[in-house]
Amino acid sequence: MNTAETTVDNGVNTEALLGARGAFADMPEAASFTFSSTCDWVSGTQSSSAINGYFGLGQDHVRKETFVITSDHPEVFAAADTAPTPPEIVLSALGSCLTGGVAAVAQHRGIQLHKVQAIIEGDIDVRGILGMDPEIRNGFKSVRVRFEIDADASADDIRALVAQSQKRSAVFDLLTNPTNVHVDIA
Amino acid sequence: MKQISTIIIGAGQAGLAMSKCLTDRSVAHVVIERGQIANSWSTERWDSLRLLTPNWQSRLPGYSYSGNDPDGFMNMAEITGYLRAYAAQSAAPVEEGVTVTSVTVQSFGYRVETTKGDWLCDNVVLATGACAQANVPPLAGQLPSGISSLTPMSYKSSAQINPGGVLVVGASASGTQIASELITAGHEVTLAVGTHIRVPRLYRGHDIQWWMDQSGVLDTRADQMDDIDRARRVPALQLVGDRSIDALDLNHLRRQGVQLVGRLVGIRDGYAQFSGSLANYCALSDQKMNRLLEGFDLWAERQSLIGLEPPERFDPTHVDLDPALRLRLHDSHIRTVIWATGYRPDFRWLHLPVFDTKGALRHAFGVVAPGLYVLGLPFQQRRKSGLIDGVGADAETLSNHLILNRANRAA
Numbered sequence: 081m082n083t084a085e086t087t088v089d090n091g092v093n094t095e096a097l098l099g100a101r102g103a104f105a106d107m108p109e110a111a112s113f114t115f116s117s118t119c120d121w122v123s124g125t126q127s128s129s130a131i132n133g134y135f136g137l138g139q140d141h142v143r144k145e146t147f148v149i150t151s152d153h154p155e156v157f158a159a160a161d162t163a164p165t166p167p168e169i170v171l172s173a174l175g176s177c178l179t180g181g182v183a184a185v186a187q188h189r190g191i192q193l194h195k196v197q198a199i200i201e202g203d204i205d206v207r208g209i210l211g212m213d214p215e216i217r218n219g220f221k222s223v224r225v226r227f228e229i230d231a232d233a234s235a236d237d238i239r240a241l242v243a244q245s246q247k248r249s250a251v252f253d254l255l256t257n258p259t260n261v262h263v264d265i266a
Numbered sequence: 267m268k269q270i271s272t273i274i275i276g277a278g279q280a281g282l283a284m285s286k287c288l289t290d291r292s293v294a295h296v297v298i299e300r301g302q303i304a305n306s307w308s309t310e311r312w313d314s315l316r317l318l319t320p321n322w323q324s325r326l327p328g329y330s331y332s333g334n335d336p337d338g339f340m341n342m343a344e345i346t347g348y349l350r351a352y353a354a355q356s357a358a359p360v361e362e363g364v365t366v367t368s369v370t371v372q373s374f375g376y377r378v379e380t381t382k383g384d385w386l387c388d389n390v391v392l393a394t395g396a397c398a399q400a401n402v403p404p405l406a407g408q409l410p411s412g413i414s415s416l417t418p419m420s421y422k423s424s425a426q427i428n429p430g431g432v433l434v435v436g437a438s439a440s441g442t443q444i445a446s447e448l449i450t451a452g453h454e455v456t457l458a459v460g461t462h463i464r465v466p467r468l469y470r471g472h473d474i475q476w477w478m479d480q481s482g483v484l485d486t487r488a489d490q491m492d493d494i495d496r497a498r499r500v501p502a503l504q505l506v507g508d509r510s511i512d513a514l515d516l517n518h519l520r521r522q523g524v525q526l527v528g529r530l531v532g533i534r535d536g537y538a539q540f541s542g543s544l545a546n547y548c549a550l551s552d553q554k555m556n557r558l559l560e561g562f563d564l565w566a567e568r569q570s571l572i573g574l575e576p577p578e579r580f581d582p583t584h585v586d587l588d589p590a591l592r593l594r595l596h597d598s599h600i601r602t603v604i605w606a607t608g609y610r611p612d613f614r615w616l617h618l619p620v621f622d623t624k625g626a627l628r629h630a631f632g633v634v635a636p637g638l639y640v641l642g643l644p645f646q647q648r649r650k651s652g653l654i655d656g657v658g659a660d661a662e663t664l665s666n667h668l669i670l671n672r673a674n675r676a677a
Binding site for chain 1: 528531532534539541542543546549550553556587588623
């Protein structure tokens with residue numbers, strides 16, 4: 081563990097995060113956020129999602145830039161393969177969430193990171209989405225994450241980082257726990 | 267209306283310790299008890315339960331274990347007898363069979379209404395305990411009909427369980443003990459595991475509580491903690507008062523045949539749904555245990571303790587690669603669910619604005635409001651506050667505060 085004299089900089093502003101915790105303790109309603117994404121069909125299985133506005137801290141926020149994530153299916157499914165599949169985007173979201181979490185926890189614990197890479201794999205039996213067997217689920221049967229981390233810390237400290245990042249990850253929670261999803265038509 | 271300086275509500279270890287401290291300071295008081303002394307221990311625990319702490323670790327102000335088995339663990343009859351003997355020895359003014367129905371502010375003090383008349387007093391000490399009711403999650407309401415629902419407060423023994431499968435929710439001391447008891451009785455048992463604190467019963471030849479006590483871990487003060495709210499939420503150690511078992515941990519239960527699954531997160535379409543994060547809950551618990559043991563090893567080294575067995579690290583918790591994510595509740599698969607999901611205090615009769623937005627009692631190290639005190643909550647003043655062995659120190663502090671506060675109010 082680093083001491084106070086060494087400066088650890090993983091590019092995470094933990095003081096701001098801790099300050100937010102204090103503010104939300106006094107004003108829990110400010111902690112209610114709503115994120116959104118707008119998905120437009122392009123052609124075939126190709127679609128394009130635009131992400132910009134969100135609600136939080138009691139008000140709407142508009143970003144300077146609209147982010148676009150496109151999705152498609154690969155050639156083996158007779159598609160154009162112009163972009164990753166939606167489940168792959170979910171895997172990338174899990175990787176980003178856990179990796180960001182590792183950086184934040186490392187900063188808080190005074191651990192300097194040099195390299196963090198996560199390789200995420202998900203197993204899907206596509207007979208599920210093809211409706212061939214009701215016993216087979218559509219989604220991932222199993223997801224694996226393998227981290228490679230170079231940091232100024234012991235192996236135990238790194239294991240603790242990775243465990244804590246799962247404990248506090250939104251996407252890890254989304255994948256491991258059920259969520260009510262309400263779909264309707266405008 | 268009767269008047270008295272101080273009313274203590276509850277005659278368990280906390281109320282009796284406070285009574286002794288007030289007697290020592292010549293503060294007139296009465297201890298009001300809805301049942302008999304040590305009521306919760308004698309009526310709200312399961313038959314096979316023994317204290318999680320060894321006999322020597324039941325020290326109370328002016329009282330300690332004097333039997334010939336300091337390393338043993340009291341059963342419920344023994345702890346009840348122990349506390350009744352304490353009440354007798356300290357001549358605690360206990361009024362049994364009196365239930366408090368309301369506490370409100372009146373003039374410069376408090377009005378305490380009971381089933382046997384009302385009192386006016388300057389001080390009230392809430393000593394009804396941290397485990398006054400079972401903490402059952404809201405999703406329990408979604409259980410299909412035909413499945414029995416029990417808590418560690420209504421569970422007594424395997425004799426009361428219908429033949430068939432049992433789902434035990436929660437893997438701290440209560441859940442693991444009941445799961446072990448029920449699989450031994452021939453039930454198929456599934457244990458839903460969330461946050462839990464794994465520790466061995468014995469470490470390097472000493473009871474884990476010896477280490478906790480001697481190393482000073484139990485004396486850690488609440489004001490030394492970065493995040494006291496989180497520390498107060500830490501579940502009880504996964505222990506059993508039985509030295510014949512090295513550790514009643516998940517590996518032990520798995521060897522017994524208990525099916526381990528993740529935290530119960532939903533009940534839908536006749537299925538219980540479990541979190542897919544079991545491996546991480548177990549990893550966090552193993553890491554926490556190893557850090558605790560590492561701390562003990564360092565402490566022992568600094569103290570140059572001799573005669574200790576060598577340091578030891580225990581097998582990681584074994585988790586199936588793909589634990590079950592759901593379990594059929596219909597068709598007799600599961601006949602009983604036991605909610606070993608913790609306990610919480612019960613202050614529904616406390617009609618004062620002293621609760622936070624989540625309904626928890628607000629207090630500063632046990633001081634709730636001028637003249638209003640609480641005892642026996644987890645990590646109230648020190649890590650040991652919730653233990654029989656820790657409530658005495660808190661009672662001493664609070665009774666000193668009470669005397670000082672009384673002097674200030676009189677001035």
